[in-house]
Amino acid sequence: GAVVSQHPSRVICKSGTSVKIECRSLDFQATTMFWYRQFPKQSLMLMATSNEGSKATYEQGVEKDKFLINHASLTLSTLTVTSAHPEDSSFYICSARGPGELFFGEGSRLTVL
Amino acid sequence: GENVEQHPSTLSVQEGDSAVIKCTYSDSASNYFPWYKQELGKRPQLIIDIRSNVGEKKDQRIAVTLNKTAKHFSLHITETQPEDSAVYFCAASGEKVNNNDMRFGAGTRLTVKP
Numbered sequence: 001g002a003v004v005s006q007h008p009s010r011v012i013c014k015s016g017t018s019v020k021i022e023c024r025s026l027d028f029q030a031t032t033m034f035w036y037r038q039f040p041k042q043s044l045m046l047m048a049t050s051n052e053g054s055k056a057t058y059e060q061g062v063e064k065d066k067f068l069i070n071h072a073s074l075t076l077s078t079l080t081v082t083s084a085h086p087e088d089s090s091f092y093i094c095s096a097r098g099p100g101e102l103f104f105g106e107g108s109r110l111t112v113l
Numbered sequence: 114g115e116n117v118e119q120h121p122s123t124l125s126v127q128e129g130d131s132a133v134i135k136c137t138y139s140d141s142a143s144n145y146f147p148w149y150k151q152e153l154g155k156r157p158q159l160i161i162d163i164r165s166n167v168g169e170k171k172d173q174r175i176a177v178t179l180n181k182t183a184k185h186f187s188l189h190i191t192e193t194q195p196e197d198s199a200v201y202f203c204a205a206s207g208e209k210v211n212n213n214d215m216r217f218g219a220g221t222r223l224t225v226k227p
Contacts (some may be wrong), residue, residue, distance in 0.1 A: 034215075043202060043219045044157070093156065101147065102215065104156040 002028050002098030006105025013084055014113055021079045021108045023050075023094030029074040030096035035067075038091040038107075050077040050094075084112040115140040117205050119218025127226050132193050134221045136203035137185040143205040143214075146179060146186045151200045151220075160201075161188070193225045 003026040013019050023033055031052045036044040048069050049057040056069035066088075068080040081088050089112045094105040116139040126132050138146075144165035149157035163170045163177045163186065170177050174193075179186040190197055200222050206215035 041220075041222070044217045046216075091154075101159050101162065104149075104158070106156050107154070109154070 002026075002103050004030075004094065004096050004098070004103040004105045006094055006108055008108055009106055010109045010111075012111045012113065015085055016083055018080055018082045019084055019110060021081075021092055021094075021110075023077045023079070023096070023105050025075045025096045025098065025103075028096075028098045030077075030098070031074060033071060033077040033094055033096045034102075035069065035077075035079050036093045036095070038093060040091075044093065052077075081110065084110070086112045088112050115143055115205055115214055115216040117203060117216045117218045119203050119221060121221060122219060123222045123224070125224045125226065126193050128193060128195060130193055132188075132190045132197070132223055132225075134188045134201055134203070134223075135185060136187070136205075136218050137183075138205040138216075139184065140205070140214075141184065143207060145206050146177070147204050148175075148177060148188050149202045149204065149217075151202065153199075157202060190223075193223075195225050195227050198223055198225045 005024045007022045033050040035047045037047050038044050046059050047062045050069045050071040052071045058064045071077040091107050091109050093107040095102050119136045147162035148160050150160045151157040161175050161177050163179050174191045176189040200220045202220050203218040204215050
């Protein structure tokens with residue numbers, strides 16, 4: 001079946017640094033990908049919709065200058081958490097609409113010290 | 114926009130018993146209703162879905178029912194096993210490929226006791 005790969009799976013960084021997370025569709029093209037944030041024991045909260053070749057669409061309350069999204073090709077979207085702070089620590093998951101369903105990446109656990 | 118509510122938030126059953134999780138949605142235009150299973154620290158995986166032209170769908174021990182008039186849909190797991198323990202999310206959306214309207218329920222933590 002279709003696969004979405006996300007990297008890195010875990011990252012620890014110092015406060016003030018930036019972290020980039022990649023989301024790739026491995027065997028299908030995805031003009032649109034989605035980025036979510038998931039707090040412990042909570043649901044998936046859509047942060048933004050990543051559109052290939054154009055600007056991302058952010059959900060209300062999500063800082064676009066804080067969470068930079070780039071969708072430069074039909075198989076790759078990146079999320080950069082800029083000037084990370086401890087409150088940005090979370091589980092970030094991407095997804096893409098593949099053949100017939102929505103496929104999720106493995107998730108990236110970000111810990112900001 | 115779409116709003117999805119899911120109940121219960123936690124559910125504990127004995128192995129072999131059935132488990133039922135219920136969701137309601139607000140947008141009558143929604144016509145795709147997937148259910149995802151998420152194990153701790155892993156990605157959500159689609160376990161079953163239903164589209165608005167179908168009232169019920171079954172796949173082995175898992176079934177989903179949809180009442181479009183009442184705007185609610187349910188997940189039924191029969192003969193539960195310990196490996197069914199996970200968090201289950203319902204979702205609702207339209208069908209367009211690039212639509213960003215999929216919204217998830219809050220999740221149900223299912224525990225199956227051996």
